[in-house]
Amino acid sequence: MVFTIFMQPKLTHMAIPKEVVWEIDPHTIAKHKILKAYLDAWYPILKSTSSRLNYIDGFSGPGKYLGSELGSPLVVIDLALKHQSLNGVELNFIFVEENLARKENLEKEISVLKLPDHFKIGIVHGEFHEVIGKILDELERSGENLAPTFVFIDPFGFAGIPFSIIERLMKIPRVEVLITFMVNRINQFIGDRKNNQHIINLFGSEKVLEMLDENRGNRYEVLRAFYQKQLHNVAGAKFVRYFGMKDVNDRPIYDLFFATKHPLGHIKMKEAMWNIDNEGLFQFSDGTDQNQIVLFQPDSRKVLFDIINETRTKQRYEVKRIRKFVEDETAFLERHMKKSLEYAEENKFIDVDLIKSNGQKRRGKTFPDDVIINFK
Numbered sequence: 001m002v003f004t005i006f007m008q009p010k011l012t013h014m015a016i017p018k019e020v021v022w023e024i025d026p027h028t029i030a031k032h033k034i035l036k037a038y039l040d041a042w043y044p045i046l047k048s049t050s051s052r053l054n055y056i057d058g059f060s061g062p063g064k065y066l067g068s069e070l071g072s073p074l075v076v077i078d079l080a081l082k083h084q085s086l087n088g089v090e091l092n093f094i095f096v097e098e099n100l101a102r103k104e105n106l107e108k109e110i111s112v113l114k115l116p117d118h119f120k121i122g123i124v125h126g127e128f129h130e131v132i133g134k135i136l137d138e139l140e141r142s143g144e145n146l147a148p149t150f151v152f153i154d155p156f157g158f159a160g161i162p163f164s165i166i167e168r169l170m171k172i173p174r175v176e177v178l179i180t181f182m183v184n185r186i187n188q189f190i191g192d193r194k195n196n197q198h199i200i201n202l203f204g205s206e207k208v209l210e211m212l213d214e215n216r217g218n219r220y221e222v223l224r225a226f227y228q229k230q231l232h233n234v235a236g237a238k239f240v241r242y243f244g245m246k247d248v249n250d251r252p253i254y255d256l257f258f259a260t261k262h263p264l265g266h267i268k269m270k271e272a273m274w275n276i277d278n279e280g281l282f283q284f285s286d287g288t289d290q291n292q293i294v295l296f297q298p299d300s301r302k303v304l305f306d307i308i309n310e311t312r313t314k315q316r317y318e319v320k321r322i323r324k325f326v327e328d329e330t331a332f333l334e335r336h337m338k339k340s341l342e343y344a345e346e347n348k349f350i351d352v353d354l355i356k357s358n359g360q361k362r363r364g365k366t367f368p369d370d371v372i373i374n375f376k
């Protein structure tokens with residue numbers, strides 16, 4: 001008889017790899033799925049607004065993993081190659097890698113690809129903040145506008161991403177960032193005074209040290225919420241969401257912070273998050289609002305209805321207003337809103353007017369923008 005032992009996958013608190021190329025883990029695969037799903041939806045939308053698009057991978061890695069799985073630069077190139085519709089668009093890729101051997105490995109991997117002329121690739125050996133700092137200095141000097149730019153910032157820990165650089169990036173109109181934020185790693189550094197400056201740089205404020213002192217118990221949540229606030233209030237990102245990745249034992253692995261000024265970009269990123277298939281290996285949740293942490297799970301009709309119901313200030317709303325609220329301020333999408341209103345109508349938590357705001361009759365059980373909802 002053969003016994004199969006279901007091993008706990010090696011999930012968290014992994015040591016930082018020293019090798020040029022290392023083994024991929026499930027959470028990196030998940031991250032790549034999100035990156036891919038987002039750009040897959042976003043590129044076709046952006047291309048109608050600009051004949052040039054930029055992708056910056058600030059911590060690019062060596063291009064491939066030990067089992068030949070693609071690293072983020074190749075994931076994105078591969079995706080762009082599949083988009084025939086991007087043919088007339090200049091695609092600029094900038095890959096930054098501080099480790100020379102990894103940078104050379106990435107060059108080697110890219111050199112064997114057959115890339116069309118409209119793909120422009122720059123592979124830079126250096127530290128993210130310095131390389132980007134120089135690009136931004138140059139941009140400021142020239143006074144030119146930057147084409148729509150997606151910046152993927154994926155460090156191993158939390159060093160090397162000073163808030164001042166994120167702020168400068170976010171102040172540019174069409175820039176958005178996706179940051180792997182390893183707040184759990186900060187715990188290992190707290191208490192050592194010489195790391196204080198690191199932590200201040202990361203958050204862009206000395207206040208962070210006071211917060212650490214005052215909130216020993218829930219440090220993790222407090223720091224995430226503070227980073228979100230900084231991205232909003234200081235860097236001026238209109239939409240900031242963070243998505244927490246935890247292992248099966250409920251231990252945080254990383255958060256993905258997404259910051260954009262574009263409402264549609266925000267929706268597309270949430271769609272990417274909702275579509276992620278985790279095969280039971282981890283928990284993935286939206287923690288943007290600490291009072292309404294949302295696990296990405298199939299049936300969230302009640303969760304969303306409660307959020308809408310608790311936030312509303314009036315009895316009567318056009319669906320359009322509810323949809324805007326759901327899309328801009330929660331982890332959910334329009335399709336969730338419709339299911340949630342359907343559930344509320346079935347359970348008589350709401351009444352729905354027979355006549356829509358445009359004077360026409362409502363079709364039963366449908367929730368287009370002009371339907372009117374009465375909360376009880």
Ligand SMILES: C[S@@+](CC[C@H](N)C(=O)[O-])C[C@H]1O[C@@H](n2cnc3c(N)ncnc32)[C@H](O)[C@@H]1O
Pocket residue numbers: 028058059060061062063070071072073096097098099102126127128129154155156159160
């Ligand atoms: C988590 S790995 C990146 C993985 C890659 N983004 C992917 O998804 O396949 C982080 C990489 O950043 C590099 N690195 C570390 N510090 C850096 C810095 N300050 N600037 C640029 N790259 C850095 C490391 O050598 C490593 O290859």
